[in-house]
Amino acid sequence: MEQLSEFAVELRDVVKTFKTPEGTSLNAVDHVDMQIKNGEFFSMLGSSGCGKTTSLRMVAGFEWPTEGEVYIEGKAQGHTPPFQRPANTVFQSYALFQHMTIYQNIAFGLEMEKAPASEIKTRVGRVLEMVQLAGMERRFPKQLSGGQQQRIALARALVKLPNVLLLDEPLGALDLKLRKEMQLELKAIQQKVGITFIYVTHDQEEALTMSDRIAVMSKGKVLQIGKPVEIYERPNCKFVADFIGTSNFLEGKVKSLEGGKADVYVPALNAEVKGLVSGAVAVGDEAVISLRPEKIRLADKAVLSQNCFEGRIVSSVYIGSDTHLIVEVNGLRLKVWEQNKISSLDPKAYYIVGQPVWLTLFPENTLVMAGE
Amino acid sequence: MLKRLRESKSAQGTLLITPTLIFMVGLLIIPLILTLIISFGERSADGNVIYTFGWHNYARIIGISHDCANGQATCFDPLYAQILWRSLTLAFNSTVLVILLAYPLAYFIARSHPKRRNTFLFLVLVPLWTNFVIRVYAWMMLLRTQGLINIVLGWLAGLLGIHFVPLEMLYTPGAVLVGMVYEFLPFMILPIYTSLEKIDNSLYEAAADLGANPFRTFLRVTLPLSMPGVVAGTVLVFIPVMGTFVVSDLLGGKQVILIGNLIQRQFLDARDPTFGSAASLILMVMTLVVMYFYTRKFGFGEEIVVA
Numbered sequence: 001m002e003q004l005s006e007f008a009v010e011l012r013d014v015v016k017t018f019k020t021p022e023g024t025s026l027n028a029v030d031h032v033d034m035q036i037k038n039g040e041f042f043s044m045l046g047s048s049g050c051g052k053t054t055s056l057r058m059v060a061g062f063e064w065p066t067e068g069e070v071y072i073e074g075k076a077q078g079h080t081p082p083f084q085r086p087a088n089t090v091f092q093s094y095a096l097f098q099h100m101t102i103y104q105n106i107a108f109g110l111e112m113e114k115a116p117a118s119e120i121k122t123r124v125g126r127v128l129e130m131v132q133l134a135g136m137e138r139r140f141p142k143q144l145s146g147g148q149q150q151r152i153a154l155a156r157a158l159v160k161l162p163n164v165l166l167l168d169e170p171l172g173a174l175d176l177k178l179r180k181e182m183q184l185e186l187k188a189i190q191q192k193v194g195i196t197f198i199y200v201t202h203d204q205e206e207a208l209t210m211s212d213r214i215a216v217m218s219k220g221k222v223l224q225i226g227k228p229v230e231i232y233e234r235p236n237c238k239f240v241a242d243f244i245g246t247s248n249f250l251e252g253k254v255k256s257l258e259g260g261k262a263d264v265y266v267p268a269l270n271a272e273v274k275g276l277v278s279g280a281v282a283v284g285d286e287a288v289i290s291l292r293p294e295k296i297r298l299a300d301k302a303v304l305s306q307n308c309f310e311g312r313i314v315s316s317v318y319i320g321s322d323t324h325l326i327v328e329v330n331g332l333r334l335k336v337w338e339q340n341k342i343s344s345l346d347p348k349a350y351y352i353v354g355q356p357v358w359l360t361l362f363p364e365n366t367l368v369m370a371g372e
Numbered sequence: 373m374l375k376r377l378r379e380s381k382s383a384q385g386t387l388l389i390t391p392t393l394i395f396m397v398g399l400l401i402i403p404l405i406l407t408l409i410i411s412f413g414e415r416s417a418d419g420n421v422i423y424t425f426g427w428h429n430y431a432r433i434i435g436i437s438h439d440c441a442n443g444q445a446t447c448f449d450p451l452y453a454q455i456l457w458r459s460l461t462l463a464f465n466s467t468v469l470v471i472l473l474a475y476p477l478a479y480f481i482a483r484s485h486p487k488r489r490n491t492f493l494f495l496v497l498v499p500l501w502t503n504f505v506i507r508v509y510a511w512m513m514l515l516r517t518q519g520l521i522n523i524v525l526g527w528l529a530g531l532l533g534i535h536f537v538p539l540e541m542l543y544t545p546g547a548v549l550v551g552m553v554y555e556f557l558p559f560m561i562l563p564i565y566t567s568l569e570k571i572d573n574s575l576y577e578a579a580a581d582l583g584a585n586p587f588r589t590f591l592r593v594t595l596p597l598s599m600p601g602v603v604a605g606t607v608l609v610f611i612p613v614m615g616t617f618v619v620s621d622l623l624g625g626k627q628v629i630l631i632g633n634l635i636q637r638q639f640l641d642a643r644d645p646t647f648g649s650a651a652s653l654i655l656m657v658m659t660l661v662v663m664y665f666y667t668r669k670f671g672f673g674e675e676i677v678v679a
Binding site for chain 2: 089099
């Protein structure tokens with residue numbers, strides 16, 4: 001069992017139960033399985049209370065699973081305390097030691113390893129250069145800006161050269177511009193040092209920008225794990241399609257399945273819509289069709305024999321790069337985003353309210369998944 | 373006049389501090405100056421002050437005596453120097469003991485469930501609701517030869533069939549130490565609790581995450597971050613222990629005379645206000661010197677006092 005695992009971190013059927021103030025118990029993490037590969041930038045994405053932070057804290061050792069097991073480098077962690085785990089954490093609040101200088105903060109973890117003083121000195125210097133804060137050694141955390149403190153928190157964890165770095169919404173307290181910069185920088189640092197990053201965030205754009213793979217979580221469960229493109233282009237359920245980006249949803253019933261395609265009868269359109277099976281469905285199931293607004297094609301006539309519907313523009317908002325439209329079809333309102341590919345000052349160059357249009361839902365852009 | 377007050381911030385400030393200023397000048401500064409003047413004076417035969425200028429009272433405290441057994445003009449009498457030293461060591465020992473007792477308790481309260489913390493703090497404060505002197509009397513009841521402790525010990529010895537001689541606990545330095553520790557314990561618990569309670573849980577987690585076991589976390593993170601509380605508590609305990617005479621009077625009797633008792637006796641029994649004044653000023657200077665060096669090393673603990 002001691003063989004080296006290909007996974008940096010593995011969660012096997014992990015459950016974490018908390019007592020609520022009302023005295024009932026709640027599964028903050030509910031039978032979660034995750035396998036995080038060595039050197040991967042892995043994100044756990046979800047809104048607050050979805051169990052992502054609790055999952056991370058169980059890897060760090062601040063919480064212990066009620067059921068199941070956490071493995072780091074193939075070793076079951078059991079009740080191993082945090083100070084004996086080969087993982088380090090970057091805290092959301094930074095958790096810098098205010099009574100220590102920057103140097104002392106970063107050196108702390110190395111001193112705990114009883115590293116020789118000369119080695120500590122070179123390693124602290126190197127990591128400070130990596131986060132672009134060389135020369136700050138003698139300052140105190142309070143004398144630094146939020147962004148700088150964030151980098152120190154990162155440096156303090158990185159200097160230990162852990163196998164796994166755990167990041168709990170580390171950019172949450174920064175303003176948008178700094179955040180975007182840090183996203184790219186974090187990704188660059190991760191690629192440079194080659195450490196496995198497990199990143200917790202509620203910001204889908206952040207997760208999409210940085211991650212190799214994302215686990216979308218809700219109510220303590222993992223709904224989907226995949227590359228950013230898979231999560232966005234092939235969501236496996238309505239929650240994921242709704243949480244990541246924007247979607248239109250049509251409800252219907254699966255009539256037939258063939259070669260990864262499904263025919264779904266949509267009562268609201270009184271028609272069968274052909275789409276790609278994105279989440280597991282069976283014939284006769286209640287299903288949901290997810291349509292990304294930028295993937296609906298507008299035309300002045302029907303271009304396919306199926307999946308074309310006549311509608312009328314009820315709202316048109318010019319936002320620069322795109323025009324955001326709402327098209328009404330049979331009383332259904334669908335969001336449609338048209339890219340403004342032609343530069344024009346003439347209002348007629350854009351869709352105007354009241355204009356009749358034909359919507360084309362190309363089957364490869366029409367995603368069928370199980371209903372709720 | 374009113375218009376000026378409304379417009380001028382400095383006038384408002386002056387008005388706000390005036391009552392306290394009058395109080396402090398009238399009841400602290402002026403008496404202090406009087407004490408200083410009196411301390412250089414001489415005692416008249418009927419116990420009044422003769423206003424002269426001489427260092428004789430201070431000389432007497434440090435041990436220069438003119439009342440010598442072998443007919444010498446001056447000799448060394450360590451009586452008062454011993455009292456000063458005893459006061460200083462007792463204050464030091466009490467403070468150290470109070471810190472050792474208060475810290476674990478404050479730590480326990482700070483780490484307990486937020487719902488229970490107020491109950492614990494309430495229990496810490498309950499003794500302060502009774503009069504100081506009454507609490508010291510209670511200790512007399514416990515410590516005296518026929519006191520509760522000896523009764524219980526005697527009963528236990530009886531059960532075990534051991535011959536028991538009641539312990540002489542009252543009127544010993546130990547009794548005074550116990551009394552001081554008991555009286556001033558809450559004044560150490562509260563500031564230490566306040567400083568511990570402010571430490572964010574994520575700091576403990578960060579220390580553990582970086583490889584520190586609980587003991588090293590305590591030494592490197594908890595203790596340094598709670599030092600302001602310890603310092604503030606020390607100031608609140610050391611100074612009164614140096615000057616209090618009730619505890620030593622009741623629990624120490626004639627055996628344990630502290631500088632506080634000396635001062636009290638000079639004013640009331642010996643009726644020598646000049647020597648009493650000199651002793652008071654010596655006490656003040658000693659306290660200030662100790663506190664000066666202490667706060668220069670550790671700060672004032674102002675974070676706690678202000679909070």
